[in-house]
Amino acid sequence: MPLDKPYLDVPGTTIFDADQSRKGYWLNQFCMSLMQAENRARFKQDEDAYLAEWPMTDEQRAAVRARDLNWAMRTGGNIYFLAKLGATDGLSFQQMAGSMTGMSELQYRDMMIAGGRSPEGNRYLGEAGDAQGPMARSDAWKAWELAQQATLAAQIIGEHAARQAEAGTNAASHARITASVYSSHVPAIGAAIDLGKTGEPYWQPLFAGYEPSKQWMRENQPDVVFLVYNDHATSFDLGTIPTFAIGTAAEFEPADEGYGPRPVPKVMGHPELAAHIAQSVIQQDFDLTIVNNLKVDHGLTVPMNLLFGSPQTWPVKVIPFHVNVVQYPVPSGQRCFALGQAIRRAIESFDQPLKVQIWGTGGMSHQLQGPRAGLINQEWDNRFLDRLIAEPAALATLPHIDYVREAGSEGIELVMWLIARGAMADVAGGPAPHVAQRFYHVPASNTAVGHLILENP
Numbered sequence: 274m275p276l277d278k279p280y281l282d283v284p285g286t287t288i289f290d291a292d293q294s295r296k297g298y299w300l301n302q303f304c305m306s307l308m309q310a311e312n313r314a315r316f317k318q319d320e321d322a323y324l325a326e327w328p329m330t331d332e333q334r335a336a337v338r339a340r341d342l343n344w345a346m347r348t349g350g351n352i353y354f355l356a357k358l359g360a361t362d363g364l365s366f367q368q369m370a371g372s373m374t375g376m377s378e379l380q381y382r383d384m385m386i387a388g389g390r391s392p393e394g395n396r397y398l399g400e401a402g403d404a405q406g407p408m409a410r411s412d413a414w415k416a417w418e419l420a421q422q423a424t425l426a427a428q429i430i431g432e433h434a435a436r437q438a439e440a441g442t443n444a445a446s447h448a449r450i451t452a453s454v455y456s457s458h459v460p461a462i463g464a465a466i467d468l469g470k471t472g473e474p475y476w477q478p479l480f481a482g483y484e485p486s487k488q489w490m491r492e493n494q495p496d497v498v499f500l501v502y503n504d505h506a507t508s509f510d511l512g513t514i515p516t517f518a519i520g521t522a523a524e525f526e527p528a529d530e531g532y533g534p535r536p537v538p539k540v541m542g543h544p545e546l547a548a549h550i551a552q553s554v555i556q557q558d559f560d561l562t563i564v565n566n567l568k569v570d571h572g573l574t575v576p577m578n579l580l581f582g583s584p585q586t587w588p589v590k591v592i593p594f595h596v597n598v599v600q601y602p603v604p605s606g607q608r609c610f611a612l613g614q615a616i617r618r619a620i621e622s623f624d625q626p627l628k629v630q631i632w633g634t635g636g637m638s639h640q641l642q643g644p645r646a647g648l649i650n651q652e653w654d655n656r657f658l659d660r661l662i663a664e665p666a667a668l669a670t671l672p673h674i675d676y677v678r679e680a681g682s683e684g685i686e687l688v689m690w691l692i693a694r695g696a697m698a699d700v701a702g703g704p705a706p707h708v709a710q711r712f713y714h715v716p717a718s719n720t721a722v723g724h725l726i727l728e729n730p
Contacts, residue, residue, distance in 0.1 A: 278290070278552075282397055282398050283396065283397070283398075284395055284396075284397070284398050284400070284402065284404050284405050285395065285404035285405075287343075287346045287347065289351045289352075290548075290552055291521060291547075291548035291549075291551040291552050291563050292545075292548045292552075293346075293349050293351070294349070294351075294521070294548075294563055294565060295349070295521045295522070295544045295547075295548050295565060296348060296349030297333075297348060297349020297350050297351065297354075298349070298522070298565040298566065299327050299328050299329045299333070300327075300329050300333045300337070300345065300348060300349055300350050300354075301349070301350060301351055301354035301355075302327065302566075303324070303327040303329060303337070304350070304354040304355055304356075304357040304358050305354060305357060306327075307357040307358060307360070307361045308357055313361050316361065317361070320337075320338060321338075324337060324338075330348065332344075332348050332417065332421075333345065333348045333349070333350075335413060335417055336348055336350070336413075336414070337358065338413070339411045339413035339414060340358070340362065340372075340411075341410065341411040341413060341414050342355050342359075342369060342372060342373050343373050343409060343410060343414075344410065344411065344413075344414040344417075345358075352369075355369075356369060367381070367382065367385070372409070373409055374404075374409055375409035390403065390404065391403075446624075446625075446626035447621055447622065447623060447624055447625070447626065448497075448546065448620050448621060448623040448624075448625055448626065448627040448628075448629050449620070449621060449627075449628065449629065449729075450617055450620055450621070450629050450630070450631055450696055450697070450698070450729060451493065451495060451628050451629065451630060451728070451729055452493065452495075452630050452706075452709070452726060452727060452728045452729060453630065453631050453632070453633065453693040453694060453696060453697055453706070453726075453727045454486075454498075454576075454580065454630055454631075454632040454633075454693070454725070454726050454727075455632070455633045455634070455661070455690050455693060455694075455723065455724060455725040455726075455727075456576045456579055456580070456632070456634055456722075456723070456724045456725075457634070457635065457636055457637060457717065457720055457721070457722040457723055457724070458502060458571060458572045458573070458575045458576050458634045458635055459571075459575065459717045459718055459719075459720045459722065460505075460530070460571040460575065460718075461717060461718035461719075462476075462479070462575050462578070462579065462717055462718075462722075463535055463571045463574060463575045463578065465480075466575075466578050466583060467535060467536055476717075478714060479714050479717055479722060480579075482712040482714055482722075482724065483579045483580070483712070483724065485710055486579070486580055486710045486712070486724065486726060487579075487580060487581070487582060489709055489710060489726060490580050490581060493728075494588060494589065495589055495627075495628040495629055495630040496589065496590065496627040496628045496629065497543050497546060497589060497590045497591070497592060497627055497628075497629045497630075498589050498590070498591045498592070498629070498630050498631075498632055499550075499591075499592045499594060499616065499620070499629060499630070499631045499632070499696075500573055500576065500577075500591055500592065500593055500594060500632045500634065501594045501596060501631070501632060501633050501634060501689045501692045501693055502569075502572035502573045502576070502593065502594070502595065502596070502634045502635065502689065503572050503595060503596050503597065503598045503599060503635060503686060503689065504518075504570060504572065504595045504599075505530065505570050505571070505572055505599070506599065507528045507530055507568060507569075507570040508528065508564075508567050508568050508569075508570075508595075509595070509597075511600075514597050514599065514600050515562035515564075515595065515597065516560070516562075516596070516597045516603075516604055517559065517560065517561050517562065517594070517595070517596060517597075517604070517612070518561065518562040518563075518564050518567075518594070518595040519547055519550065519551050519554075519561050519562070519563060519564065519592065519593070519594050519595075520542060520547065520564050520565075520567045520569075520592060520593035520594070520595075521542070521544055521547040521548050521551060521563055521564065521565055521592075522542050522544065522564075522565050522566065522567060523541070523542050523544050524539050524540065524541050524542060525539065525540040525541075525542060525567050525568065525569045525573075525591070525593060526539050526540075526568050526569075527539065527540075527568065527569060527570075527574055528568035528569060528570040529568075530570050530571065535571065535574055537574050537577070537578065537583070538584065538585065538586045538587050540569055540573065540574075540577075540587060540591045540593070541586075541587065541590050541591065542590060542591060542592060542593075543590040543591075543592055543627075545625075546590075546592065546620070546623055546625075546627065546629075547592045548563075549619065549622075549623050550592070550616060550619040550620065550623075551563050553615070553618065553619035553622060554612070554615045554616060554619050557615040557618065557619075559612055559615055564595075567593060567595075569593055572634060572635065573591070573593055573634070576632060576634045577591070579724075594692075596609070596688070596689050596692070598635065598683075598685050598686050598688065598689065601673075603673065603685060603688070604688065605672075605673070605688070606668070606669040606670065606671050606688045606691050607669045607670060609669070609688045609689065609691040609692045609695065610665065610666065610669035610691045610692070610694065610695040610700075611695060612692050612695065613631070613691065613692040613693060613694060613695020613696040613697075613700070614695045614696065614700055614701065616631065616692070616695075616696050617631075617695070617696040617697075617698075617700075617701065620696075631692070631693045631696045632693060633689045633690035633691070633692055633693030633694065634686075634689060634690075635686025635687065635689050635690070636654075636680070636683075636684055636686045636687040636689075636690065636720075636721075636723060637654040637657065637680065637684065637687060637713075637720070637721040637722065637723040638650040638651075638653060638654050638679070638680035638681050638684045638720075638721045639680075639681050639683050639684060639719050639720035639721060640681030640682045640683055640684070640719075641681075641682070641683050641719055642682060642683075643682070645681070645682075646719070647719060648680075648681040649681075649715055649716065649720075649721045650679050650680055650681070650684075650721075651713075651715060651721060653679045653680055654680070654713065654721050654723055655713060657680075657687060657723075658711065658713070658723060658725060661690060661691075661694055661725065662706075662708060662725070662727070665691065665694045665695070665697075665700065666700070668691070669691050669695075673685060676688070683720075694727075697727060697729060698729045698730070703729070703730075704730045705730075706727035706728055706729060706730070707727065707728040707730060708725070708726070708727060709726040709727070709728050710724065710725065710726040711724070711725050711726075712724040712725075
């Protein structure tokens with residue numbers, strides 16, 4: 274079933290959720306730019322030229338030109354961002370609010386002086402309150418809708434037909450997690466691929482270990498990969514480090530980590546599923562940061578190379594999911610394991626028949642800093658793999674200090690594997706997963722490389 278959004282039944286109200294945020298990202302970024310005096314001056318001098326600098330939709334630009342805030346909110350605008358546009362025009366917040374009601378400025382002011390609008394009759398659609406009439410719309414919006422009506426109708430019919438064809442006769446078809454994939458994401462592996470060194474004696478055993486997995490992936494290719502990784506001081510610096518962040522954009526460019534961007538394809542997202550997961554997981558009491566503008570580093574692109582090779586375009590959509598394992602405090606293994614379960618519930622409630630894989634990346638044992646740099650613990654790593662397969666709930670109780678003592682300061686990345694493991698069917702009472710591939714190799718630069726594929730029966 275589609276994610277429940279009870280607020281859609283509140284009249285005269287637009288709730289700014291993950292879907293709205295995704296739609297309105299560039300519109301709201303344009304509004305934010307008006308916080309700078311020089312940008313306000315440029316916008317006032319030539320609105321069309323300034324708007325052309327922003328990759329908004331034609332409808333969003335039209336809503337801005339019309340100064341129709343209701344229209345702008347329908348296209349993803351948020352009132353706090355749109356207020357920057359009103360301020361540029363010299364309007365107070367009360368004047369902006371009044372413009373959305375269909376009342377004159379004086380009428381709106383008198384209503385507020387009299388105590389404001391009553392919630393009576395305005396809680397649900399279909400009641401008889403004073404917010405139940407036609408939404409205030411500018412003539413420009415009305416004209417736009419008339420011009421777009423035929424096009425939109427054809428688009429909706431086409432999308433519906435395509436979805437019906439994809440779903441076949443099963444109207445209740447939903448997304449499902451078919452497998453979880455686990456892999457280290459060592460930056461030197463990416464360098465070996467980019468510099469053509471994969472056949473050298475040092476690297477050949479590692480890449481040979483992934484060949485069966487690449488064949489498995491060709492035979493079991495998903496529609497979407499939900500890829501759990503950590504940003505390595507690339508998109509998130511010390512100004513902002515979210516604990517959990519989900520990328521909801523349509524595409525993600527490879528990041529420049531100091532050596533120039535890797536020569537890999539841009540990552541294409543799945544905004545609809547990402548926004549659905551974000552809202553569902555947050556409603557399950559997990560706090561996520563929603564990111565509409567994200568560059569992805571080796572933490573994401575190296576596992577993609579290891580499983581898909583080096584194609585011209587990636588063959589799957591990807592939802593990047595960042596976990597902070599750089600600055601303490603980092604999330605516990607139990608929190609990550611429970612988060613994986615929430616993600617599974619979110620994916621299974623998405624009403625499109627998508628095959629989804631969830632990947633946990635990072636690790637295994639390694640330490641990149643201090644006199645203990647170079648630490649590798651092969652026995653501990655292989656015991657971790659055993660327990661990940663057979664007793665993940667018990668493994669999730671492992672405290673942070675055990676990762677640090679036994680697997681090195683950067684071995685804490687392995688908590689991200691517990692997110693992927695928590696999303697598997699057996700954790701929710703289903704059958705045990707099938708181990709399709711297991712591989713372990715030392716070393717890859719400074720790191721012990723681990724790899725596992727678990728299939729949901």
